[in-house]
Amino acid sequence: MANHLDSIFAAMADPTRRAVIERLLDGPASVSDLHRPHDMALPSFLKHLGKLESAGLVRSEKTGRTRVLHIEAAPMAAAEDWLARQRKLWEGRLNRLQALAEALERPKT
Amino acid sequence: MANHLDSIFAAMADPTRRAVIERLLDGPASVSDLHRPHDMALPSFLKHLGKLESAGLVRSEKTGRTRVLHIEAAPMAAAEDWLARQRKLWEGRLNRLQALAEALERPKT
DNA sequence: GAGATGGTTAGCCATGTGGCTAAGTAATTC
DNA sequence: GAATTACTTAGCCACATGGCTAACCATCTC
Numbered sequence: 001m002a003n004h005l006d007s008i009f010a011a012m013a014d015p016t017r018r019a020v021i022e023r024l025l026d027g028p029a030s031v032s033d034l035h036r037p038h039d040m041a042l043p044s045f046l047k048h049l050g051k052l053e054s055a056g057l058v059r060s061e062k063t064g065r066t067r068v069l070h071i072e073a074a075p076m077a078a079a080e081d082w083l084a085r086q087r088k089l090w091e092g093r094l095n096r097l098q099a100l101a102e103a104l105e106r107p108k109t
Numbered sequence: 110m111a112n113h114l115d116s117i118f119a120a121m122a123d124p125t126r127r128a129v130i131e132r133l134l135d136g137p138a139s140v141s142d143l144h145r146p147h148d149m150a151l152p153s154f155l156k157h158l159g160k161l162e163s164a165g166l167v168r169s170e171k172t173g174r175t176r177v178l179h180i181e182a183a184p185m186a187a188a189e190d191w192l193a194r195q196r197k198l199w200e201g202r203l204n205r206l207q208a209l210a211e212a213l214e215r216p217k218t
Numbered sequence: 219g220a221g222a223t224g225g226t227t228a229g230c231c232a233t234g235t236g237g238c239t240a241a242g243t244a245a246t247t248c
Numbered sequence: 249g250a251a252t253t254a255c256t257t258a259g260c261c262a263c264a265t266g267g268c269t270a271a272c273c274a275t276c277t278c
Binding site: 005010015073 | 114121127198
Binding site: 219220221222223224225226227228229230231232233234235236237238239240241242243244245246247248 | 249250251252253254255256257258259260261262263264265266267268269270271272273274275276277278
């Protein structure tokens with residue numbers, strides 16, 4: 001099983017990084033574009049980008065002196081899938097409980 | 110905006126904790142039941158349960174000497190919602206790009 | 219080619235995380 | 249009431265994380 005779910009969830013467990021993801025959904029952007037709205041030194045910010053990239057949520061390419069980042073949708077889908085699967089199991093359980101409760105209310109058919 | 114997304118995502122960024130969640134979808138369980146399959150000292154394991162609980166993913170109640178945990182579905186839904194929202198924005202962007210590409214192929218209608 | 223621009227590297231710091239052992243408490247059981 | 253069971257607390261450790269400054273390329277621009 002894909003246990004890079006670890007790094008995917010970890011990457012999303014930070015508001016700065018989630019903001020970067022949201023920003024990148026609007027289209028690719030350079031490091032300094034992404035950095036601008038965040039009140040944080042560049043090297044600190046770069047660490048966040050590094051985590052996003054090593055979790056596979058983002059890819060980057062350097063042309064000239066600027067590095068451009070763009071989003072990679074698949075890993076986020078993996079995280080969403082895990083959550084959706086859990087939710088379905090949970091709903092299934094609720095349904096079974098409800099069926100049980102109904103069966104108890106009407107003891108003999 | 111719900112910035113306890115931080116603790117929710119962080120709570121899910123660990124395989125032990127995800128396993129506990131999966132186990133609890135099957136129904137409530139005591140601390141030692143949950144602990145049994147994990148090769149880890151109890152105090153270490155308790156820290157994981159603590160994170161799940163303080164992220165609101167799980168609730169617990171102590172009766173007698175045993176503590177029973179059960180899952181709380183809502184916070185996981187919040188995480189799933191965030192992801193689903195991002196995915197929709199992403200798909201929307203892809204659609205716009207595709208529309209643009211088609212418009213460029215057929216320059217004059 | 220000097221200066222500005224855009225990133226990168228190195229290194230420091232405080233705090234958080236994930237693991238452990240040892241010892242303690244509280245409820246059950248015999 | 250002694251022993252067992254089921255946690256809990258305290259305290260330690262190594263390493264990761266999230267922030268910083270300072271200094272260093274590399275590439276445009278004038």
